Amino acid sequence: MFDERALASLLEQIIVEPFQQSERQTHAQAVDAAWPEPSPGRREIAPKERHRLHSMTKTWRQSGGVRGFGIGEKIAGAQRTNDLAIRIYVEQKQPISALAHPVPSTLELPDFGTIPTDVVEIGRVVAQLDTRRYRPALPGCSIGHWESTAGTLGCYVRKRGDPTRTYILSNAHVLAINGSGFGMPGDPIVQPGPLDGGRRPHDIIASLAELCPIDFTMPNLVDAAIAEVIDPTVVTTLTARGGPVAAGSIVRTPRRGTMVQKFGRTSDYSVAEILDVNAILETDYETPHGTKKALFTNQIVCTKCSDAGDSGSLITTLTGRPVGLLFAGSKAITVANRISDVLSALDIDILR
Structure with missing residues (x-):
């Protein structure tokens, strides 16, 4: 060995x-x-x-x-x-x-x-239905930049050292990509996402705060962004099934064979098995300028548990420990950033 x-x-x-x-x-x-x-x-x-x-x-x-x-x-x-x-x-x-x-x-x-x-x-790996309007906005529900389509609200987070503000965590390509490229801080985030009928101003729940831009020329670790919640009454740490979206400490060293779960906009609740914890993968992104490829390192590969629109889902163990942030998939697999890399990149902690 x-x-x-x-x-x-x-x-x-x-x-x-x-x-x-x-x-x-x-x-x-x-x-x-x-x-x-x-x-x-x-x-x-x-x-x-x-x-x-x-x-x-x-x-x-x-x-x-x-x-x-x-x-x-x-x-x-x-x-x-x-x-x-x-x-x-x-x-x-x-x-x-x-x-x-x-x-x-x-x-x-x-x-x-x-x-x-x-x-x-594995097929073509691409950046990926509960489409209803929720108040509070549940982890796993539809969300998106007001000029984009729709993805998934992963969970709520706070910046380290600042307990006064609450943010939504999802992918950069969900919260920060619009019709012309990357959005700007302050851009409206709607729930449900625009593809599911979300519109300004009625459905705005947050504003884009920070993102990790996707680099199409250099390797990436994460596809992640946060949006500051405007109305604190939309915040909840519970899923549609009534349990917490996250429980316990994060998994810093994921292992093959671990069974994991997620709540997503498209495929709702699903379970998968981790197959690879050190993957280096090219991912296709549909941009205003056509399809572009981005290279990601240190990625988690699971058996397929997602479809288009599930991007941004928080992946946890079956006992609720956060493992990864779902961002891509294919006909055979689901791909996630390590949650430790996501939290470190944005200097955040998950709200429980």
């Missing part, structure tokens, strides 16, 4: 950091350039070896519709085994004969030796 965190770090060095460099340097310069500063305690691999491995993964992405990488139990004959493998997530599996650069069955990696690979079909 190998160290999964170390392997996840190695994958990040191979896939993500050369991607960062390529935004600033030519291909020839990148081979010999100084790489980004390492994380504390991280085992660095030689730049030339790193470049070789990155070039190899790049050919797969160009040849076979690869959308991401992760770590998980290898699936053989539709059965999950006990052998850990490097997962290569693809939109659609193709015959090896149709690929110019097929994924090898194993990889030789520095310090790890031979590790099996597993090609997993």
Whole structure:
């Protein structure tokens, strides 16, 4: 059994950091350039070896519709085994004969030796019905920027050190993307979302306060934003089922095999199993300027438990401990930011 965190770090060095460099340097310069500063305690691999491995993964992405990488139990004959493998997530599996650069069955990696690979079909990953008007506005209900469509109200939060103001937590692409791009602080947020009939001024419950902009040229950790609540009577920590949306401390180290739950605008209540906790995935975003791809690292992949409109849902364990913020999905999986990354990025805590 190998160290999964170390392997996840190695994958990040191979896939993500050369991607960062390529935004600033030519291909020839990148081979010999100084790489980004390492994380504390991280085992660095030689730049030339790193470049070789990155070039190899790049050919797969160009040849076979690869959308991401992760770590998980290898699936053989539709059965999950006990052998850990490097997962290569693809939109659609193709015959090896149709690929110019097929994924090898194993990889030789520095310090790890031979590790099996597993090609997993997930479909197209895109940023994703309780459409009624709620007062108070329940976690899991429809919400959105007044010029957008509709997503899900994840939960209520407060800025650390400021107990006087309450905010809504959801995705940036739910609260902060309008018809021309990213919105501005102070923009109205309506419940239900505009796609579900929400309009100004009758349905305004909050105003956009802060967002983590989605970068389409550099890797991202979170797709998140907060909106300040205008009327405190809309705030509730209960779901449509009457229980708390969050209970207990957050899960800082999610584990594969954990069963999780969520309340969302489209698919309501659903349960899923965590499959991957170190995924690196490309996600498609529909923008006013067409479809754009954004790369996300350190992501949680679950069995499918969402549909379009569920973006922004808070994912918790079955006992209510917050695990992640749902932001994307496909025909086969649901993807979430780690909740620890979201809370840290916005300097917030969940209201309970």
